């Protein structure tokens with residue numbers, strides 16, 4: 202299979218490794234030389250020459266399918282899918298857990314009220330994902346190749362979000378025991394830990410409001426002043442959408458930190474009409 | 481005259497926005513260029529299949545490395561799930577009185593039942609993982625940039641549907657794991673602002689909120705099992721299959737997987 206070795210920026214040339222068959226085909230159009238085992242430099246024009254893709258790829262895919270079927274079958278022979286006792290609505294298990302791909306959400310239930318953890322945060326996440334192509338101001342760079350240097354902001358922000366999601370899943374799946382208490386891997390998960398005695402505290406209301414005003418103020422205004430170029434390339438609308446989403450995402454680790462270090466239950470706890478809005 | 485041209489300018493403006501182009505762009509007005517006028521019969525067949533180009537440029541092909549197969553593997557897992565799922569359907573009855581027993585039969589009586597059930601379960605895990613990894617690769621190779629924005633959005637919907645398919649399937653064995661896992665999951669709906677009975681500013685009574693539409697009552701029970709079964713075995717797979725077709729067609733329209741254009 203043709204495979205990228207190296208790219209020279211100036212001339213748009215690429216060096217690829219090709220199979221002999223592919224080389225034969227390119228050679229037919231472009232009589233240039235003998236097939237050299239290994240690498241070949243292609244100019245942009247030559248990159249447009251075609252190889253018989255359908256013929257080669259279907260075979261490879263078939264093989265990949267066979268290999269994966271085999272792996273899954275062996276896995277299934279040796280490991281049984283879980284099945285516990287019959288469902289019993291009267292018996293809530295002490296270690297009640299969601300399936301692993303939703304355990305990140307369940308993990309957030311520890312730090313946020315359910316309407317935030319289960320509804321608002323996932324919705325913002327989805328909206329953010331859908332907006333990705335429209336927020337990214339750069340429409341050309343990096344298409345079709347892995348690059349950090351050319352898109353540092355995009356890659357770091359997305360990488361941060363993706364990593365956080367999976368870290369939450371790993372903690373929820375492997376580091377939580379009965380009653381969603383934190384267990385190190387070497388601790389016995391069948392022993393119920395004692396609930397921590399320390400009382401959790403709330404920020405006073407003014408403090409909470411001040412915290413959010415300051416936080417969003419800093420997140421939205423500071424980068425605008427410090428990274429003027431960044432602000433310019435994004436434009437006003439994109440900038441505010443991006444920074445708000447980013448600020449909201451950062452609030453998750455911030456809240457976790459506040460909870461663990463200062464036993465903060467809610468940063469802001471409002472009572473509006475009959476409803477408690479806790480953040 | 482002048483007025484008219486001004487109005488036209490405005491109209492064109494809308495069509496020049498990235499959102500418009502992403503959604504309607506070459507979907508409606510674009511032209512489709514086959515890569516080379518080669519063997520017209522074979523190209524016709526390949527076009528009908530729409531999945532692979534018959535020919536591919538060397539420059540484009542060189543980027544197809546392992547991580548570019550994550551999407552294809554998701555397709556493969558989906559088909560494997562459809563096959564094993566169809567087999568499971570033969571022995572499964574979405575009734576709280578028999579569902580659990582059906583699964584036990586599958587494990588101990590039905591020939592190869594345990595193997596098929598295990599395969600169905602593990603493949604489902606693999607599919608969720610690989611779809612997420614596929615999204616990561618699409619992001620890291622900037623494949624969501626024009627002209628592929630719409631395909632990214634379709635992808636996000638596919639991701640959500642994949643998760644929902646897994647989640648609805650989770651309830652079907654009707655064991656403690658399933659029951660309480662799903663109870664946690666659906667209790668989120670109860671807490672939705674406005675529309676959930678326990679959420680902030682609730683305007684709907686318990687039993688009449690969004691959660692009860694999903695669950696079919698105030699707690700997980702027979703109506704939930706039937707709903708989840710229909711979603712899991714019919715609605716979501718059909719939706720995923722349809723969207724997948726659209727996903728692939730969009731890839732071909734965009735000129736194949738993203739290469740440096």
Ligand code: HEM
Pocket residue numbers: 547548549550551552553554555558611614615618623624628631632633634635636638639642720724727731734736737738739
């Ligand atoms: C059921 C789930 C999905 C299936 C079966 C699927 C399948 C595929 C396949 C087979 C490809 C061809 C290239 C490749 O394999 O990498 C592809 C490309 C693509 N997918 Fe998906 N996909 C799924 C979910 C997603 C998700 C979650 C996203 C992003 C949010 C996404 C966005 C894209 C985009 C933008 C492309 C074009 C990539 C390019 O041109 O390089 N897809 N998909």
